[in-house]
Amino acid sequence: MLPYLGKAMTNLFRKPSTEKFPVGDAPQAAERYRGRISYxxxxxxxxxxxxxxxAPQCMHRDIETLENGDQxxxxxxxxxxxxxxxxCADFCSRHSITxxxxYMMVGTQPEDFIVTGSFIKKAPPPKPKLTPEQIAEMKAKAEAAKAAKAAAKAEEPKADA
Ligand code: SF4
Ligand code: SF4
Incomplete structure (x- = not known):
């Protein structure tokens, strides 16, 4: 009984071991704590x-195509x-997720537990339209290259059997 009494008396004059939360400032999270996601x-x-x-597949991606072709x-x-x-953060090579x-993830609405962000992906530039003359020129160049290759091959010395 006496040891317990002694302990009780000592504890009467000790600082509380618990944090006075939510009174006062919120205590700092431990180093490398993994809390609310930032994107x-x-x-x-x-x-x-x-x-x-x-693993829990808690991410969703929406792709909306805009009128100008951007996404x-x-x-x-x-x-x-x-x-x-x-x-997700470890595998993101762009450090887009942290x-x-x-740690104070309390809320009353579903939106309180949603983290979201959007960006615009530009549409690729339209391919330049070639004129008939340009197409003919390209074909002629391809034919000439093919002929030159065939000629070079014909001039190659034949290997001895
Ligand atoms: S931390 Fe990232 S990978 Fe892990 S469950 Fe949450 S969203 Fe998914
Ligand atoms: S860059 Fe990062 S956040 Fe974006 S899709 Fe890739 S892994 Fe996900």
Whole structure:
């Protein structure tokens, strides 16, 4: 009984071991903590690697073709399925995804658990239209090259049998 009394008395004068949260400043997350995902669409190249390595498949990609031929590409992360494994960030060669130290993922709406971002992928420039003269010139050049190759081959010394 006495040892317990001693411990109780000591604890009466010790600082609490717990954080006074949510009173005061939020405590800092531990180093390399993997919290809320951050996605930077400005550096994303739409390679899709992050989607391939995400085991719970909590990423979604929308591709919308615009009137001018450009594509609007939107990546969406559903944090309710995310396991915060960090694989998407590890495999993103562009460092477009990072796992932040934000651990306060509380919310009342589904949107509170969605991270999304979009970027525009420009349509390739239209191929230049060749005139009939240019096509004829190209054909003539190809024929000449073919003839020159055949002539060179004919002049090659035949190997002794
Ligand atoms: S976020 Fe990274 S891995 Fe995912 S598509 Fe963009 S560049 Fe590729
Ligand atoms: S952290 Fe893991 S589970 Fe979450 S989106 Fe990235 S790969 Fe998927």
């Amino acid at each position: 930077n669409p400005d550096v994303c190249v739409n390679c899709g690697m992050c989607m391939r390595v995400c 609007k590409i939107t990546f969406t992360f559903d944090l309710t399925s995310c396991t915060f494994c960090g694989m 796992l932040t130290d934000d």
